[in-house]
Amino acid sequence: MHTRSGDAARPIAAQPARSQCPHCLRPQRSCICQWISPHTSQVEVLILQHPLEVHQAKGSARLLHLSLSPSQLVVGEQFEAAQLEQLLAGPRRNILLYPEMPGEQSLGMASAQPLDPAWLQEPQQLRLIVLDGTWRKSRKMLYLNPALQSLPRLPLKATPPSHYLIRKAHLPDQLSTLEATVYALAQLEQAAQRYDGLIASFDGFVAQQAAFMPPLPPRSDN
Numbered sequence: 192m193h194t195r196s197g198d199a200a201r202p203i204a205a206q207p208a209r210s211q212c213p214h215c216l217r218p219q220r221s222c223i224c225q226w227i228s229p230h231t232s233q234v235e236v237l238i239l240q241h242p243l244e245v246h247q248a249k250g251s252a253r254l255l256h257l258s259l260s261p262s263q264l265v266v267g268e269q270f271e272a273a274q275l276e277q278l279l280a281g282p283r284r285n286i287l288l289y290p291e292m293p294g295e296q297s298l299g300m301a302s303a304q305p306l307d308p309a310w311l312q313e314p315q316q317l318r319l320i321v322l323d324g325t326w327r328k329s330r331k332m333l334y335l336n337p338a339l340q341s342l343p344r345l346p347l348k349a350t351p352p353s354h355y356l357i358r359k360a361h362l363p364d365q366l367s368t369l370e371a372t373v374y375a376l377a378q379l380e381q382a383a384q385r386y387d388g389l390i391a392s393f394d395g396f397v398a399q400q401a402a403f404m405p406p407l408p409p410r411s412d413n
Contacts, residue, residue, distance in 0.1 A: 215253060221403060228258045228392035233314040233380050235283055236262040236372060239270075241324030241332060249400050251369035251393065252323040258389055259372075268328075269335040279338065283318040284310050287342040288375050289333065300334060306343035314380045319345070321375075323368045350374045369393050 212222040236259055244250045245266055256264040265278060279285050291303055310317060320342065322329040333339055351374075353366045366374070370393065373386040 215257060217248075217253075221248065221399070223254055223396055223399070224257075226254055226392045226396040226399070228389045229260070230258055230386060230389050231260050232262075232376050233317075234376055235318040236321060236376070237278060237318055238262065238264040238321045238323050238368070238372075239332065240264055240266045241268055241322075241328040242266055243328065244324050248403070250323070251367045251396070252321075254393070254396055255369040255372055255389075258392065268332055272338065275336060275338045279318075279320075281318075282316070284316055285318050285320055285342050286310070286379075287320045287322075287339055287344045288347075288371060289322060289329070289344050290346060291344055292330075298334060301337060301340040304341055304343045306345065310343075311379065317379060319372065319375055319379070321368060321372050326365070345375055345379070347371065347374055348378060367393070 210219045211217065212219055212224060215223045215227075217223055236255075238252050238256055240252050244252065252264060256262050263278075267274075270278075286306065287303070320339065322332050322339075324332060347366075350366060350370075353370060370390070373389055377383055377386055
C-alpha cells in the first residue's frame with residue numbers, strides 16, 4: 192500500500208474494552224452470577240488460588256467462593272510467611288484438602304501431621320485449606336509454602352464421578368476445585384446432601400462454558 196508524501200498517519204481507533212461483571216469478574220457475555228448458589232457451611236473454607244487460574248474461564252474457584260459462606264479466596268503461588276500465618280491464624284483448626292503423595296519427603300517437604308479424629312466431632316471449629324490449580328501448579332504451591340506441608344490432610348472418600356467435563360483430568364478420580372471442596376465439606380459435616388444444590392448449579396456452569404468451547408475435531412478412522 193502506498194501513501195502520498197506528507198499524508199499523516201491515521202490513528203487506529205481503540206477497541207472498546209469488554210464490559211465486566213463487577214461481581215463474578217467475568218465478561219458480561221459469560222457472566223456466571225446466575226449459577227451462584229448460596230450455601231452456609233459449618234467449616235470455614237480458605238481457597239489459595241494460583242495466579243494463572245484467575246482468568247481461567249473453566250475454573251470453578253470463583254463460583255465456589257461466591258456461593259459459599261464463610262469462605263475466602265486469596266491469589267498467590269508463594270506467600271509471605273507472615274501473610275500465610277495470618278491466614279491460618281485464629282481459633283479454627285486447619286486441615287489441608289490434599290492427598291499425601293509418595294516421594295514428598297525426598298523433595299525436602301515436611302511430613303503432614305496426622306488428622307486427630309476428635310477434630311471431626313466439631314466441624315464448626317475447622318478451616319479447610321484448598322489449593323486451586325492444576326495438579327502441577329498445586330503441587331508447586333505446596334512445595335513453596337512450608338507452612339502448608341505439615342497441616343493435617345483430608346483424604347476424600349467414595350466421591351462420585353466428576354461432572355467437570357470441560358477440562359482434561361490427569362487421573363480418573365480427579366475433581367474440580369468446587370466438587371472436591373463440596374464433597375470434603377459434606378464428609379466433614381456428615382451431611383451427604385447438604386450441597387446438592389451447589390453441584391446442580393455447577394452443572395449449569397459447566398454447560399455454559401461448554402457452549403463457548405469449539406467443537407471437538409472429528410475422530411479419524413485411520
